[in-house]
Amino acid sequence: MKTRNSLSLALLSVAVLAGCNSTEEKSNEQSVKTVEAENSVFAPIAKKVAYEMNIHGSKRVDDYYWMRDDKRENPEILAHLAAENSYTDAMLKHTENLQDDLFEELKSRIQKDDDSVPVKRGDFYYSSEMRGDNEYPIYVRSKNFKGDDKEVLLDVNALAKAHEYYQVSGLNISPNDKIMAYGEDTLSRRVYTLRFKNLKTGELFSDELKGTEGNAIWGNDNKTVYYIKKDLQTLLGFQVYRHTLGTSQDRDELVYEEENKSYYTGISKSKDGSHIYIHHSSPEASGMSLIDANKHTAQPLRFVPREQGLEYNVSKLGEWYYVNTNLDAVNFKLMKVHQSKLGNKQKWQEVIPHREGVKLEGVSLFNQHLVYQERELGINTVTVRSLTSGKEQKLKFKDKAFAAYLYGNNELDNENVRLYYTSLTTPGTHYDFNLKSGEPQLLKQQKVLGDFHPENYTSERIFIKARDGEQVPVSLVYRTDKFKKDGTNPLYQYGYGSYGHTIQPSFSSARLSLLDRGFVYAIAHIRGSQMLGRPWYNQGKKLTKQNTFNDFVDVTKSLTAQGYGNKKQVFAVGGSAGGLLMGAVINQAPELYQGVAAHVPFVDVVTTMLDETIPLTTNEYDEWGNPNDKSYYDYMLSYSPYDQVSKQAYPNLLVTTGLHDSQVQYFEPAKWVAKLRDYKTNDNKLLFKVDMEAGHGGASGRFKGLKDRALEYAFILDLAGKNKL
Template sequence: MPKAPRSETRHAQTPPHPEPRPHCISAPGGTRTDPYYWLRDDDRNDPEVRAHLEAENRYFEAMTADQAATREQLYAEMRARLREDDASPPAFDNGYWYYSRYEQGRDYAIHARRAGTMEAPEAILLDGNARAEGQPYYQLGSLEVSPDNRWLAWTEDTVGRRQYQLYIRDLETGACSAVLASNIQPDLAWASDSRTLLYIQQDETTLLGSQVFALRRDAPEAPPQLIYEEADDAFFMGVERSRSGRYLFIVLQSTETSEWRATRADSEALVFAPVIPRSAGHEYDIEDTDDTDILIRSNEDAPNFRLLRAPMAAAADRSCWREWLAHREDALVDSFEVFDDWLAVNERVEGLLRLRLMPWAGGEERIIRGDALPSGIHLIGAAEPSSPSVRYVESRLTTPQTVYDHALSSGARTLVKQQPVEGDFDAANYRSDYRWITVRDGARVPLSLVHHRDTPLDGSAPLLLTGYGAYGLCLDPAFSSHRLSLLERGWIVAIAHVRGGEELGRAWYDAGRLHHKRNTFQDFMDVSDALAADGVCAADQIHATGGSAGGLLMGVIANEHAARYRSISAHVPFVDILTTMLDPSIPLTTNEYDEWGNPQREADYRVIADYSPYDHVRAQVYPAMLVTSGLWDSQVQYWEPTKWVAKLRDHQRGDAPILLHTEMEAGHGGRSGRFEQLHEYARDYAFVLHQAAKALADGDQ
């Protein structure tokens, strides 16, 4: 275990200390007092709150002034590895080749197309650099070209709050509309007439999308038509056009239940009807296979999902379902894509993605696996079902992501692109490993690990360990050119695939949510201890990092296992979970009762109260901690990490710094722009490098 940090006398500056103002929060499970509740400002314009956040940022800069040179060096390294004039592989759709490219020194992508062949003249659809000009933040939502190829619709966010605005451009004349809708979700769908566009309006307070509107491009003065309104605030909503172009879909999804509503894309009435009416616990996805049938990915009687074929008009009648891919206990059907003669299925086996290709006419199937462990095969597919090939990405920890086209007729594989890494990068210099760690209740947790070939796994190297464990999301092993800055300095980087993700199927997810949530935290702590006990890394040099729901994980381990970690980095951390889940006015709360529980119910309250990081801060020695936040975050409100840091400092019994940095012009994803984001990576890596070096220096004294 690490020793308690020694005092750093050069850091004589006093941290900001907000005044405690006790506030009672009552619920069926009990009453709590929050001393820093007043730091919540829904409008983000309270001068006292802003002054505190700015004081925290100044304190962060003062406390990390001795890391500035390291940050600049790391930034320079990371930027030097980027090919600044890079471009995406072109993809064919409806007569055009579409791609995105970057220009030297520019932060944002230019989105373009060429008619028929890549030798045709380039037509720029949207220049992200021009759109971002003068904006402190810029995020493109979706980019949708009309079926007649003439009109471009897109959404963009210039605040970081995920409240998008809608624009349409005439690609023949270049004329661009004014803002056509505000506070909407990013996704859009064109009807077949190329005049009607669907979008989703959000609630001003909760930011929940609940209304689908149809806007007439050729009648901008006419009010948009309300097409559908969802009454259940447990559901997220999306709109999309089917790949075949036959249908428009409204997709409704809660944690445990889904419903697809459909209409013909050429219908003037735009009346959406459920394909399969929702029923509690039934999750499904669909894609049309021809003019009459659809393929259904369903978890009904199949926790890991199965694939079924049915007539679109009778899909709700289970007697019409024909099983196409049976349920398996050892394989999760992750996604699929329909081609004219083939079905492509992304499935997850023993934690890793692979691709299954199935001919509709029957016959031999093909399985495409990664070339080494750990690796994953991620289905990209193709825009058109008639495509002769399926595109996929192979991801590995040691090799830049590689895009392939697989010819469906012959099975031949064509390398489309490997992400370039500038400089003297050589993948042969790195090693990866995929291993299993048995935790306290006997479960086996997968672990992905990467290091330089000259870095031994003998208990001498520092380790950066990350985890997430929520929403069924998987932290798949993937290459990062930024990570090379740690690997080249002798670090090991590892991912603990803890319960709450879906790496080992739906049961792995269910075992890490609701009343089983504690498994997520115990898995991470047990993995940390095992890596130390097995001599993989230096036992006193384990550094932990996680973001959002992974930040919740960081909050729990900080309270319950602080002595194991030399430093903890928690990015936009969901740490005041009990207060947030008691307040349905906060964005996402009502959508997530099936993930965390509803603390208005006493049993759920007790479960959440048992681990809520903000409520379990106590007097003890905490390790050095870096906490980051975004003022405009719509996923985890900025006041959660802000209050948490204040409370941590109140209870810190050691001398290690607890630092908060808030991006004042960004949200959940941090800064926008590819170069701006590098500054955040450099900041985070400089922090852990500094803490590791300090630990070594302390050990020598």
């Protein structure tokens, strides 16, 4: 899921009792150990310490609750995780050459010297450069698009040298173009320290703003910055501070504090630079507050009063605000309101009406044009409307199913709209579309090195009938000359299905390593996403969450029945909330899958959602429900992967996590693996890989992350007997 953290030492309204019995004492004697004999390797066996939890008259006993250590310093726990890593390495030792070959294969497709397409902001064009074997980008700017006079802003490789993990965020230049703000995270907890660099001298200012979200928004006086500070326990960004450059952080002014813990807080700046936006968002409500960017003492003003169920986002053009909202429109519509009539949604005027079955996904404003994106039956459309004549034209794309993203459109007076386009067979492509003519200008297509030819691959988009009659979209891609629709190809099925996040049918050069070995790759666009609009999301959350799991299972059954995949060689993969999906389907339909990879999986749903000290818990009651309410508790318990582990045969499993994960705490998968190892009734592999340096996103750097992909692919290819091209 988005984030899933840990278990609390004192659950609200929950009586927690710990005890031991004779069987536990036996387990304690063996504690955590790996036993290696000459010809065999034995899995780490975790001790059991009964931890009793009571709520709603229900008792649960967690034998592995002891694995939680918020400080990540407990020697016994660290030893157990190290033992798991050693066991995984031993069990996959015979695949080491395959892993190395895959890593080199994945790496060989990537152009080492690669530049991003410059994006104009103010008087400069900004871009990034990758060079040689560098793991990180070099950020540059130039006075022109060609980059004839490049100026290096930040070499992330130099900054990262002293760290095992390094991530920068929120590069933002002051309005006078002289100072750059950026955030850095050296632990992968997504807690950033903001720093400020003088772009003329190259020196850093003494200002260090700690414990932040990693994004600084400039006021127009070039010395005032706004940033979000995090609660270091829950990792929730909830306070907006105003900082004056050259002063200490303890003197910063608190300008907004979010008291409702179910909301996330974000900040940005209007396209015309006149206002700072504070974004308030939860799964079922959103809103904005405005701060005058020209006044360093200005206070936030609500755009309209916040209401449960009301969602909106605003964009400013001249004296008008354009409002993308769900007001009486489940799939959203576009309204506008004059700046003199803020605070009253009754004054909103319709610009783009609501259309049933068509989701309005976003808008971008220019002086003379409005560009908006919609999704109908899962397919993207991008439309340009003249604000003077009202005439519209849809931009044209070659693929039937694709992903299109507007980006870098920072200037209101631009003649073009910038767009990133990709499909399952088309590498990422950057276009400028002329706003008047609709004609595209190709700026760049990502090069895929080696023997790659798009025409060698076929993509399909089909619908599969779920058990309740709903039609589930599925995106498929395979190598044409290696596919027969006779049930002989191994099938790799990916899914997510939460938070309304839609997995787009986009290109991956790494995926070619599977396709070229005869795999069919399928993305199941299950409920819980917004592939078919907002109702598709609403049917896969809270008390309808089981639809997400049913959809995924039904897609598997149908794909194999139709001959797209071999029934004995189906591999399922998901991460975060997709890891929850993996945990649920292997409890409910383990016989369908030969192997499963669950990355940073959110699997201990009930205990985590009862713990308000864990990052994201209270923010996500509108996604999963609040288990302090018995109806939600009972429903969560019915699918929670950790709670529903049973005595049965399980597929081969590869589980991964990062010790410093701030979203799904390491101990969720650690406990899950320990329980699965105790309960599973077959000899299939159960492997647990812990990155002791990384967090939720895995290793930092463009090549380090390929090691993780090579590990997963080697695990799957070995099971499928597809080691060779």
